[in-house]
Amino acid sequence: MTFDGFSEAALDFYDDLELDNSKSFWEAHSEVYRTEIATPMRELTDELADEFGPAKIFRPYRDVRFAKDKTPYKTHQGAYVPVAPATGYYVQIGAPGVLIGAGFYDASPDRLASIRAAIDHDRHGPELERIIGSLMAADWEIGGSTLKTSPRGFPADHPRIELLRHKTLTVSHHLGFDEVIHSRALVDRIRADWRQTTPLLDWLVRHGD
Template identity: 45%
Template sequence: MTFTGWPAEALDFYEQLEADNSRTFWQAHKDRYEASVRAPMERLLAELEPEFGPGKVFRPNRDVRFSADKSPYKTHIGAHLESGGYIQLSADGLACGNGLYQLAPDQLERYRAAVAEDVTGAELERVIARVEREGPRVVGRDSLKSAPRGYPKDHPRIALLRHKGLVAWQEWEPAKWLGTRAAYTRITGFLHASRPLRDWLDDHVGPSGLPAR
């Protein structure tokens, strides 16, 4: 089936889940989640796969083992694309991301070396400017407050060097177009616009070679 957006029922479901994040509510309304939230996401991923690769829907349960918040369910649905890209729907609307959210130690070392080097660092600055002209914001994650060890505080790209993750991000508030084919157009537009950032990260950082935690 063709992806035609999410019905208003999807946002209503998450508004109600935020108010009653309990197993009782989830079990009573799981069919709404499957039909109005998950099924449209799976249709979207199927359509994106030929160009952007396979996608995976994240499980709705929260990992509460190390969290003070013991709410059992996520108040959004998220999906990850194998070739890069993240899609999220919640009561707040639609959001998309692309990049490397959390750099492993070996990735962080390669990232900083590439940012510090004049040619590749200047290339990243141009890539960020290009992406942001298209609409997404490029934001750092888990950034240091000072210069990382081994790098001067007055480095021309010190702001980029402080980051431990780098992503393109774009959000849209709830609107009628979310329930139409326009949602597909906005998501693919974001993925195309953010691709240069992902390409730079793939070329100069790449995957981690460390064992998974």
């Protein structure tokens, strides 16, 4: 099967799920989830696998064991292509439309220390700045969780203190409801966007060990 876009029914499903996040709603609409969301997401990522590798399609169920919010279902469907631990390419569909992303989404203390050491380095740090600058110039949004203060061992006036504060580092493009999400052209759009983020992921792989 080939990917032909996400349908309006996929967006409607998540609009409705945000209003009624219940087992009864899910069971009544599970076929819509399967045919309009899960299957197209697999078709989409399969078409990208030749260049980027196989994707992990996330389960739709939330882990509510330690959460105050006990709603059982995620209000988006995500897929992720790993290139290193908790690092890789990302795409999701939900009520706000389609989002494309990449970056590192979690890091062990040792790995985060390695990344920060590279950011501090006189050559590797400016290289990351140039990569981030190029992505921002191409309208990528820089995100991730950050410290409110300087990480231990780094001065507040460090020239790359904003990067050093990151505990995770992501970039994202929000396609929203652009017509491209309803067509096969979404494959090429994601392919082009993920290619733009490859230098960032390559940098993280090289310096995150």
